[in-house]
Amino acid sequence: MKYLIIAFFLFTAPAFAQDSDLETRAKDVGHALRCVVCQNQSIEESDALLAADMRKLVRERLSAGDSEAEVIDYMQERYGDYVLLKPPVQGNTYALWFLPFLVMVGGLIWFMVSGKRRAS
Structure with missing residues (x-):
């Protein structure tokens, strides 16, 4: 009986390791993708049914041999740029990436100019 238990663990340990590796990769990809239902x-993190379907699709694609980047x-491609939690820097996202910085610089300039006017 002891040998059967040892044999069981010897033959199933790689499968458990592979499943945990797949699960780790799937969670990494899942944290990079936004639920299209939730804000x-x-x-x-999402409990929406569509998010569950998306998690399942991610795991299926990774099981099929796709890399994280391919998934x-x-x-x-399927859901658009909105599905990415970190959108790429491209023509239609320049305002998203650079407008906060420009507003901060503009506010700092306004603060400095209005401070000099009051001092003089």
Whole structure:
């Protein structure tokens, strides 16, 4: 009996390791993807049914042999740029990336100019 238990663990340990590796990769991808139903939640954090379907699709694609980047690209093609929690820097997202910085610099300039006017 002892040998059967040892044999069981010897033959199933790689499968458990592979499943945990797949699960780790799937969670990494899931944290990079936004739930399209919820506002600003990853598919790993969301309880929406669509997020569960998206998690399942991610695991299926990773099981089929796709890399993390290929899965993210597939989901981006399917759902658009909105599905990415960190949108790419491209023409239609320049305002998203650079407007906060420009507003901060403009506010700092306004503060300095109005401070000099009051001092004089």
